[in-house]
Amino acid sequence: MILHIDMDAFYASIEERDRPGLRDKPMVVGGNPHKRGVVAAANYAARSYGIHSAMPTAQAKHLCPHLVVLPPRHGYYAQVAQHIRDIFHRYTPLVEPLSLDEAFLDVTHSHRLFGEPVDIGRRIKREIRAELQLTASVGVAPNKFLAKTASEAGKPDGFLVLDAAGAQAFLDPLPVSKLWGVGKAGNRHLQKLGIHTFSDLRTAPCAPLDELFGSWGRQLQELARGRDDRPVVPDHKAKSISHETTFAEDITDVVALRGWLLDLTRQVAARLRRNQLRGRTVHVKIRFSNFRTITRSYTLAQSTDVTQELWNAGLPLLMRNLPLHTRGVRLLGFSVSGFAADGPRQADLFSEPATIKQTRLDTVSDWIHARFGPASLARAAELMHATE
Template identity: 40%
Template sequence: MVQGNARAILHVDMDAFFVSVELLSRPELADRQVIVGNPGERSVVLSASYDCRALGVKSAMPMAMAVRLAPRAVVIEPTHSLYVAYSARIMAIFSEFTPLVEQVSVDEAFLDVTGSIRRLGPPEAIGQMIRERLRSELALPASVGVAASKFVAKVASTRAKPDGMLVIRPEQTLSYLHTLPVDALWGVGAKTALVLREMGITTVAQLAHTPQNTLSRRLGATGNHLFDLAWGRDDRPVETEREEKSIGAEETFAIDIWDDAMLRREILHLGHRVATRLRQSDKIAGVVALKLRYSDFSTLSRSRTLPVPSNSAGDLVSAAEALLAKLGSRPQAVRLVGIRAEKLSDAGGGMQLSIDPRDDNWRQTEEAMDMIRSRFPAGALKPASLLEHGQKREETPGPS
């Protein structure tokens, strides 16, 4: 139970989300090792079943390494439209328990249920109800952490995996935190962990009992941040609106390419992915950026301001293709291409429409495609030009 004025924060994290969603339509693989990601040595793991994780397979690991660690695993190409559709249904369930939902990624969120306790019961009961709803309605497992702060709730959900729930009551917070290794703290990456080890600090308890000025001298503002976390101090609220600064997608090719037609086809593919995400977020973009990475890993980025902010794939693709043409002859083959929509604003205020009726026809067509995908998320609806040469794999998602 929440005591006094303590907040009740839940961190809900779906378990091996991409794998779990893919298995809904592939029940015959339920007992198999599964990796989600594009095949090919240059691809990376997007998600892996827990039996693969036990063998050392991790997200963002090169696919070639993952296959060596788990040679019996089945590799499934990702279906990002399906993940987005299920994510929307998951977040809708969360909103039935509290209006204070902060979506962190496609498969996790913080919920402040302090105001829901009188109506629904203690936070651990709410957490269990959420897990049961996700299981019964979507057939998806989730782990839940319950605590008085976002940081501790996140720690709890991580240690509840897979498919569990861990409650850390306010009076238990410090005693629990001080049993953990120091890398459990937000902000402790490999470099910070190395500095702390050099200081003889390997546990949260050791860090908590290190003078704060000593930490700040070695680590600057990070030292002060870690000191507060080690003492359970985290008063950040659950933010119901996270303003996206940009939306993008990119693709790494299995083989470096020179061919203009293949590059433009990939730009078309990525443009539709980005435009769909813009419309789902009710955003329009004022700037389109094109990213190219060459064979030697050198990377360039060029951007163009749109005449009118838009969330139409046609507008995004036209801008990206113009940027590509302006680059002229390329010095090397292309390893990666990406598109990013920037300078986002709300679409709710309305968009200035072109006087060319063809533009409005394309916009209506794209909106119709969105509606069809929302009703039939497992479908593969896409422009005909992307189907001419067979099914194209979906892109590796870039950061938002």
């Protein structure tokens, strides 16, 4: 059995916890509304105004003039996320993070020590609340897709169990907009085909789906049938480590996309270092508003876990593949593969001093993030992005 655990409005909830005066006030974590900033997270009071992540902060302020905008504290959020992961690992070593605020857990073999999966899910939820004063939504199901669907259906502060026998009856009436990976544009395309619910999708003919989505259409149809055979893969066993984000609204602003890629790169690099991994091949995934999806890769001369080196490889992949007049980007992903098993890095006569400097910077940053939280460091580029 699989658990999907998703923190509720993670960044915003941390800020509310630390600043009780903000509770019940519309608030977002994001960039400066006067400098093309973007919303990273919105609390539930702000969401009632139609505000969501990836929305330009200026637009959010227009929807809610009295909106409170706080700059991100990425290092602090990473520290809290590490505490949450530590709670997960009390119950199973099979933990697959999707981002800082959500993960899959395979608890199939944990019942002898900790009880049934439902009991484990409730214990984790209680421990997160007791130790961090934060709420999580939990889905319990036979596979990853059903577990994620269950956790989302229960938000916020939810707990939902789906078993194999009742899963299809639960899925069939759901609108296709609830399908993992289908945003507003995908929903519009499906509506034009007369596909409104999961039931419509799972019984639809394949040809129009293939024409519209390519091979992804078949994957969506399998998910609508509740089928998902992907295993939970911990970082230390994975062939690649990745983060990706699907935007609620398509993004055309190149500065905003650079900022999102920087955040994804930083998260992947931290996971590499945490698992003592180094990779050679950097991948950037872009899905445009017309559902065309491309993945571009670059292989470095030697493996690395250095944030700056990964960023230097990933940014050109993004910039070279954004059309001059982009239709908009609906999904952005960053991953690293080709993990090293070749011992220490080989020295390079010219670049080694810079590499040593960056490695020391990453090491110190990781330590300060884990040890001090609110006083954590950030790179100048991150600070610039936080104020944009």
